[in-house]
Amino acid sequence: MGRSPCCEKAHTNKGAWTKEEDQRLINYIRVHGEGCWRSLPKAAGLLRCGKSCRLRWINYLRPDLKRGNFTEEEDELIIKLHSLLGNKWSLIAGRLPGRTDNEIKNYWNTHIKRKLISRGIDPQTHRPLNQTSNTNTVTAPTELDFRNTTTSVSKSSSIKNPSLDFNYNEFQFKSNTDSLEEPNCTASSGMTTDEEQQEQLHKQKQYDPSNGQDLNLELSIGIVSADSSRVSSANSAESKPKVDNNNFQFLEQAMVAKAVCLCWQLGFATSEICRNCQNSHSNGFYSYCRPLDS
DNA sequence: AAAACTATCAACCGCAGAGAA
């Protein structure tokens, strides 16, 4: 059985929104708030499908949208986040208050892609273009890199004896050491309000061009529970980029452990300890930890 | 001036995940 359509398409308008439609939508949401997009069009007197209303509101009518050109800082932040998250536009948009996923996606495709190519960087892999053609085993630095130090996974089709290589230093990024934390991070003061988001954006804007520090985009997996020190050691700066067989077996075993700490780190050369797993983060611009069982 | 080409971005489509029934 196929899915029922989200709306009665035969009786809905499509294409560009009129000012009257916009006003109806704005008025309705002003009174009733967002939510229940399926029933909203009828209630608001709109001949549109709910999805269309939601999109129009989120991408265009929302009062907190920031209009205008992207700043250089936003450009760099988008590039950073894309190198970490890939095409997760909604996640990237979550880091840029006032910007929508659609807007960022469009901007990426029309501007940043070209910008990166002109810098000699592959926009998908964030690696130098002349390297990209040679490295087809891993397409994005955000993926777990299980390449063996001598044999790639694509050749061995096994990850029994891999190295863990989450380091990626591709760009010069300009920032102070202020941390930028994931909104949902349970191990730190979660950013929940617009005010906090604005504050963090302000912090992000305090980049010091003279600093010239390397940004370390680093994803590490650590164990919260017993013997975290061992994993901490495995993930420490000294032991990177590879983990020996014993450590990897330990990690495999640890996968079944109940509490696992996932730490994403974007940072600079300052010392910071993950508040959740106590891993030493050699670079402390951004950290994110979340026990899976929380 | 007009046709052809390019860039931009709003909007649509299909799919997947979450939660309810």
Place this chain on the structure above:
DNA sequence: ATTCTCTGCGGTTGATAGTTT
């Protein structure tokens, strides 16, 4: 456990504006 509904996401399209020939 299965089916269904709703919502949100990412990829893609198409209209329009701007630029070049």
